[in-house]
Amino acid sequence: MTKVAILGGGSWGTAFANVVADAGLATVTLWCRRPELAAAINDTHINPDYFPQVQLNPELHATTDPAQALAGAEFVVLAVPSQSLRDNLDAWRPHIPPDAVIVSLIKGVELGTTLRMSEVVRSVLNHPADQVAVVSGPNLAGEIAERQPATAVVACPHEATAVRLQHICKAPYFRPYTHTDLVGAELGGAVKNVIALAVGVAVGLGFGDNAKASLITRGLAETVRLAVALGADEHTLAGLAGMGDLVATCSSPLSRNRTFGEKLGSGMSVADVIAETRQTAEGVRSARAISALARDNGVDMPITETVVAMVDEGLPPEEALVRFMSRSAKPERYGVG
Ligand SMILES: NC(=O)c1ccc[n+]([C@@H]2O[C@H](COP(=O)([O-])OP(=O)(O)OC[C@H]3O[C@@H](n4cnc5c(N)ncnc54)[C@H](O)[C@@H]3O)[C@@H](O)[C@H]2O)c1
Numbered sequence: 001m002t003k004v005a006i007l008g009g010g011s012w013g014t015a016f017a018n019v020v021a022d023a024g025l026a027t028v029t030l031w032c033r034r035p036e037l038a039a040a041i042n043d044t045h046i047n048p049d050y051f052p053q054v055q056l057n058p059e060l061h062a063t064t065d066p067a068q069a070l071a072g073a074e075f076v077v078l079a080v081p082s083q084s085l086r087d088n089l090d091a092w093r094p095h096i097p098p099d100a101v102i103v104s105l106i107k108g109v110e111l112g113t114t115l116r117m118s119e120v121v122r123s124v125l126n127h128p129a130d131q132v133a134v135v136s137g138p139n140l141a142g143e144i145a146e147r148q149p150a151t152a153v154v155a156c157p158h159e160a161t162a163v164r165l166q167h168i169c170k171a172p173y174f175r176p177y178t179h180t181d182l183v184g185a186e187l188g189g190a191v192k193n194v195i196a197l198a199v200g201v202a203v204g205l206g207f208g209d210n211a212k213a214s215l216i217t218r219g220l221a222e223t224v225r226l227a228v229a230l231g232a233d234e235h236t237l238a239g240l241a242g243m244g245d246l247v248a249t250c251s252s253p254l255s256r257n258r259t260f261g262e263k264l265g266s267g268m269s270v271a272d273v274i275a276e277t278r279q280t281a282e283g284v285r286s287a288r289a290i291s292a293l294a295r296d297n298g299v300d301m302p303i304t305e306t307v308v309a310m311v312d313e314g315l316p317p318e319e320a321l322v323r324f325m326s327r328s329a330k331p332e333r334y335g336v337g
């Protein structure tokens with residue numbers, strides 16, 4: 001059987017490991033930071049911290065030893081926060097088989113370098129582009145852990161690698177589609193977190209469906225502008241990794257990014273929301289990196305910039321709204337192509 005190592009026993013790492021175990025074509029080892037979590041998963045087949053109500057596949061094995069998780073792995077799946085990935089990879093590098101396919105589940109952009117996660121992987125591990133893939137799409141981990149139906153995109157510039165990955169994660173409730181547009185899939189996933197934050201703020205301010213739909217649609221427009229400027233295919237963003245993920249995340253109370261924004265919009269300070277957010281809300285730290293990437297490439301991303309102003313510069317949500325609505329009048333379609 002194919003050996004798969006999944007590094008990161010948080011919500012998506014656990015849920016995705018369960019998908020691969022349920023797919024039944026691979027042995028799956030989940031690396032967790034904490035020994036008590038690994039022991040609970042091995043002994044009870046439950047991840048008590050993230051999904052206490054879900055019975056995981058009993059074939060799923062957990063460990064805190066990266067060498068054990070990575071020995072002989074043909075697929076190495078990364079499920080840690082974007083801003084810690086580089087340090088994690090540095091530590092794991094001696095154990096990662098050089099011919100393994102590296103799969104990022106991470107939806108963020110690195111602060112400082114503005115690199116996408118696949119670019120961080122390649123810069124640390126020197127893996128060829130054909131051996132780096134991403135999984136993205138409308139994938140709220142809580143629903144997938146409960147084995148509710150979902151679809152996803154598995155993207156790799158080397159189509160045969162995407163097909164191999166598709167096979168090992170195709171479970172009865174999880175339907176992955178292949179794609180070769182890695183850039184579009186990655187940026188769709190990263191930017192939607194920022195847009196979901198903005199939608200959450202609108203919800204927290206008490207606004208209704210017109211405001212939400214406007215942010216989702218204009219959010220997609222700025223995602224497309226950035227992605228196309230960086231070489232993606234515009235159509236990718238009309239698919240699961242673009243519109244699909246944007247709609248799911250912006251609509252769901254399960255979304256950590258939307259929830260973060262909702263708390264901001266209802267009057268909490270950024271520091272207070274950060275203090276009570278236990279899981280990773282990638283949009284909070286990736287917003288600044290995405291806005292820098294946009295600026296470097298001459299792309300206008302007004303929603304992203306407004307989120308940066310609220311999260312990093314303390315702009316009150318009410319003032320952010322005024323700033324956003326008083327921008328100069330524009331045609332609906334500009335800056336693409
Ligand atoms: N949860 C979802 O619904 C979902 C779905 C799709 C993609 N994602 C993406 O997956 C990535 C991981 O998110 P998550 O939801 O699993 O987050 P999480 O907060 O639930 O879990 C993060 C995991 O990383 C570990 N971790 C945190 N800091 C670390 C560090 N410095 N070094 C090593 N490990 C560390 C934690 O212990 C935990 O196991 C994010 O980029 C997120 O956007 C999440």
Ligand SMILES: O=P(O)(O)OC[C@H](O)CO
Nearest residue numbers: 137138139140255256257
């Ligand atoms: O909970 P969020 O906001 O990190 O979103 C989770 C997933 O990325 C949805 O696809």
